[in-house]
Amino acid sequence: MEFEFFILDWIQTHLRHPILDPIIVFITTLGNAGILWIGLTILLAVRKSTRKTAAALAVALGLCLLWGNLLLKPLIGRIRPFNAQDAITLLIAAPLDYSFPSGHTMSSFAAAMVLLLTERRMGIPAMILAGLIAFSRMYLYVHYPTDVLAGLLMGCLFGWFAVRIVQKLHAHRFQRNQQEKPHR
Structure with missing residues (x-):
């Protein structure tokens, strides 16, 4: 954990700047409650x-909600840095x-991985x-660096898995529809 505080403190000492602060707050707000990704899904x-x-x-974001927020966060119960x-003076409201x-x-x-695999330009x-x-x-x-690393790895995995699930369901549905067509 000392190494994680070293990284966080290095960011505070070397990268944090009054000009960057509102930009970073805006960027983090884009991820609040997954609203950007939910909006894009719609x-x-x-x-x-x-x-x-x-x-x-939708599948990827659902997996994130279930596994990350509803299962792992309370199960592990790691306090925030x-x-x-x-x-530390926070620039945003303290997450609860x-x-x-x-x-x-x-x-x-998770959303970015889905988009990378399905809509490369996005x-x-x-x-x-x-x-x-x-x-x-x-x-x-x-967040600690390992929180972010775990989120990155799990998100990519959930995104990849969601694409595979949807592809399999679509292929199964297509195959079923082909079998139900009358032969001429």
């Missing part, structure tokens, strides 16, 4: 050509839940944004 669900992507996003260091894993990071990388900017959101959590002293 938008993609409107067009028939992107409905499979929307379904995969700002609770362990008294001298536990620290591990980073939900912002997990949902952002996937690359989404991965960059996910990385910025992940970094913002350490900059703001609300």
Whole structure:
């Protein structure tokens, strides 16, 4: 844990700056409650050509909610770094839940992975944004580096898994529809 505080304190000492502060706060806000990714899911669900992507996003975000926020956070119960260091002034409201894993990071990388695998033109900017959101959590002293790393790994795994689930369901449905067509 000392190494994690070393990284967080290094960010505070060498990277934190009054010009960057509002930018980082804005970036982290994009990940609040997964609202950006949920909104994107809804938008993609409107067009028939992107409905499979929307379904995969919904599955990935659901996995993040269930595994990360509802299961792992309370099970592990890791306190946040700002609770362990008294001298930190937060730039955002103090999160009330536990620290591990980073939900912002997990949902952002889950969505970005789905987009990277299904809509590549959107996937690359989404991965960059996910990385910025992940970094913002350490900059703001609300997550340890291992919280962010776990969120990144779990998010990518959930995103990949969600795409595979939707592909298999779609293939199964297509096959079933082909079998039900009358032969001429």
